[in-house]
Amino acid sequence: DIVMTQSPDSLAVSLGERATINCKSSQSVLYRSDNKNYLAWYQQKPGQPPKMLIYWASTRESGVPDRFSGSGSGTDFTLTISGLQAEDVAVYYCQQYYTTLVTFGGGTKVEI
Amino acid sequence: QVQLQQWGAGLLKPSETLSLTCVVYGGSLSGHYWTWFRQPPGKGLEWIGEINHSGVANYNPSLKSRVSISVDTSNNQFSLKMNSVTAADTAVYYCARGGDWYDFWGEGTLVTVSS
Numbered sequence: 001d002i003v004m005t006q007s008p009d010s011l012a013v014s015l016g017e018r019a020t021i022n023c024k025s026s027q028s029v030l031y032r033s034d035n036k037n038y039l040a041w042y043q044q045k046p047g048q049p050p051k052m053l054i055y056w057a058s059t060r061e062s063g064v065p066d067r068f069s070g071s072g073s074g075t076d077f078t079l080t081i082s083g084l085q086a087e088d089v090a091v092y093y094c095q096q097y098y099t100t101l102v103t104f105g106g107g108t109k110v111e112i
Numbered sequence: 113q114v115q116l117q118q119w120g121a122g123l124l125k126p127s128e129t130l131s132l133t134c135v136v137y138g139g140s141l142s143g144h145y146w147t148w149f150r151q152p153p154g155k156g157l158e159w160i161g162e163i164n165h166s167g168v169a170n171y172n173p174s175l176k177s178r179v180s181i182s183v184d185t186s187n188n189q190f191s192l193k194m195n196s197v198t199a200a201d202t203a204v205y206y207c208a209r210g211g212d213w214y215d216f217w218g219e220g221t222l223v224t225v226s227s
Contacts, residue, residue, distance in 0.1 A: 049218065052213055
């Protein structure tokens with residue numbers, strides 16, 4: 001199984017400031033034949049299912065605010081929230097889909 | 113807009129069988145994989161398995177011996193069965209659309225296993 005490790009476990013950010021979440025995979029999720037990184041990011045608020053934010057490591061899902069951005073390649077990825085809003089308080093997960101057995105990071109809790 | 117509505121028993125005794133169903137509204141089962149996840153209270157997400165409209169299924173090896181996922185195209189729904197449950201199976205179970213990333217999710221069903 002590909003192990004996804006997120007850091008930090010939690011972070012507190014002031015409103016309007018930047019939040020940076022890191023995700024590292026135990027093996028590369030870059031598929032050479034199409035040069036795509038098989039990685040997605042989700043936001044989960046209490047009592048709700050996850051909401052997809054980003055796929056292919058950096059492509060924002062339709063309707064997701066542009067303050068959310070994804071970057072990275074191979075084994076190291078970052079989710080950045082530029083200009084944190086109150087509604088962004090949530091747990092964020094990375095997920096690899098390089099293998100059929102998809103796996104998630106342990107989550108990063110973002111607070112104000 | 114695709115919506116997933118799920119239902120099933122929320123309280124089970126050890127050794128019983130978990131049974132959940134997810135009906136898809138606003139879209140066809142064709143062209144997608146349909147997936148089950150679970151999330152123990154306060155913990156992360158675990159992929160249980162997936163199925164497509166033709167009935168081709170894949171399972172998490174750690175659960176494969178106890179899990180079965182089926183599809184009912186006539187009712188646009190898919191189902192999860194997990195036998196011989198224990199307290200370790202207590203979790204919120206989600207259905208979702210996708211075989212790579214997951215763009216539509218059910219609201220989740222809390223399944224508690226307790227004697």
